[in-house]
Amino acid sequence: MNLTQKKKTSFRMPYRYDLIIHLCTLILAVFGLFMVASATMGLASGNVMSLMKTIIKQLAFTVLGYLGMVTMARWFTFDRMKKNITPIVSLTLVLLLLALCWEVGGARAWIKIPFPGQEITIQPSEFSKVVIIMVMATYLGDIRNLKLTTKDLMRNPLLIVGGFCFIVAILQSDFGSAIVMAGIACICFLIPYHPSLVRLQKMLVMLLIIGVVLIVWILSPMGEHLIEALPFKNYQINRFTSAMNPFADKYGTGFQLINGLVSFASGGWQGVGYGKSIQKYTNFPAANTDFILAIVVEELGIFGFLLIFICYALIVGRMFIYAIRMKSQRGRIVLIGVSMYFFIHFLFNVGGVTGLIPLTGVPLLMISAGGSSTLSVMVAVGMGQAVISQYRQGKIE
Known part of the structure; x- marks a missing residue:
């Protein structure tokens, strides 16, 4: 192959990638x-x-x-991941700390980049979600030494993931992103098998079940008084109370959620037509970010929501199928980690917009306006495609 041919193929997806995942990603992006x-x-x-x-x-x-998706799909291997994990983690940590220099919307979670005519912001916490998947796969996947203790195995993942979550939740005041990061790490932790991890994995499963039960109870009428006793800030408590009854403060904390619910009711099955939303002109502050799903349903109806849901389901489902088929624990962690990245964002965004759970400020990936989340999740898809390609070629089991 000559140099010209190499240049022509440098930005093509790798051999035997999953076409359905690729098409669903492109459909969501467009x-x-x-x-x-x-x-x-x-x-x-x-x-x-x-x-x-x-x-x-x-x-x-x-x-x-x-471009990042294609590059990651062609570049990523487990050997390269293991070799470069320290500089990747170090760079992510520096970016997370650098974001503390600016305050945007009450949070210090963005890096401002001056650009002619417009200021561009980058949110490092989005990229840290991809790095967490890499960290869990590197330090916990395919460990052959059965004599390693729990301390040996968990030292690096706990320090890195715990450090990232602390910076994002406490220093940056971005509790929603921290929950997503912790959720991805927890699910990835349940995948590898090692005798020293079994006890911790069982405990984590129990804690997750208890956590889900507590959240359901808190959001029920019986848990209304418990919310006020939680060690949260006022705006976080307001998100709980708004989810329970947005009409209690319909011109204050419940205003945004009520506008979203009106959009859902107006859209019906077919919607009012693309570009014809009325709610987006009614002082709807997050119409193109956290609440963009409400605009989608208002303009394109339930069919618009189904398009997003089907694409998400295909991406998550196919990655799970490949993860179940392969023996490589690192491969499983990567694929399930990426699929959980999609699933948790979808669950939190749709749940928040519909009032089923408190608002978390988590965007609907590749649909909401936001360069960092779009770039990050497409790079994550590229990482998953690299694993799928290598598995289908027989390079990993």
């Missing part, structure tokens, strides 16, 4: 671009330049995300 454009119309308030800047920025990050 669909997200159109919905961001529509939802931003209300926020732009007739300012065409502001609208165009948002669309161009989202398009740029989507293109970068695709």
Whole structure:
């Protein structure tokens, strides 16, 4: 193969990747671009330049995300991951700490990058979710030495994941992202088998079950008084009370959720038509980010939601199928970690927008406006595609 041929194939997906996952990712990315454009119309308030800047920025990050996905799909191997995990973790830590220098919307979770005509922000916590998957696969997957103790195995993962979550939750005040990071790490921890980990894994399963039961109880009428006793800040407590009854403060903490519910009711099955949402013009502050699903349903109806749901389900389902088939624990951790990245974001965003759970500020991946989340999740898909490609070629079992 000559140099010209190498250049032509350098940005193609690797041999024997999963075409369905690839197509679903592209559909979500393109669909997200159109919905961001529509939802931003209300926020732009007739300012065409502001609208165009948002669309161009989202398009740029989507293109970068695709290039990142292809690059990761071609570059990623377990040997390279193990060799480069220390500099990757170090860089992520530096970026997380660097974000503390700026405050955006009450949180110190973004790095501001000056750009002609518009300020661009990067959210390092999104990339840390991908790094956590790498960390769990590197330090816990395919461990052959059965004499290693629990302390030996858990030292690095606990320090790294715990450090990331502490910075994001406490220092950056981004509790939603920290929960997602911890959730991904917990699920990844349940996958590898090692005699020293079995007891901890059983305890974690019990804690997860207890946690789910407690959350359901807190959100029930019986847990209403318990919410006020929780060691949360006022705005976090308000998210619980709004989820339970948004009409208790319909012009305050419940305003956003009520607007979302009105959008759902207005959309019905077929929606009012693309670009014709009314709610996005009614001072709907997160119409193109956290609450973009409400605009999707209002304009495109339940069919618009089903398009997103089917694409998510195919991506998550197919990665689970490959994970079940392969013997490699590292491969399983990567694939299930990426699928949990999608699933947890979907669960938290849809649950928050519909009032089933408190709002967490977690975006709907590749649909919500946000360059960091789009770029990060597409790189994660590329990592999953690399594992699938290597498995289908017989390079890993």
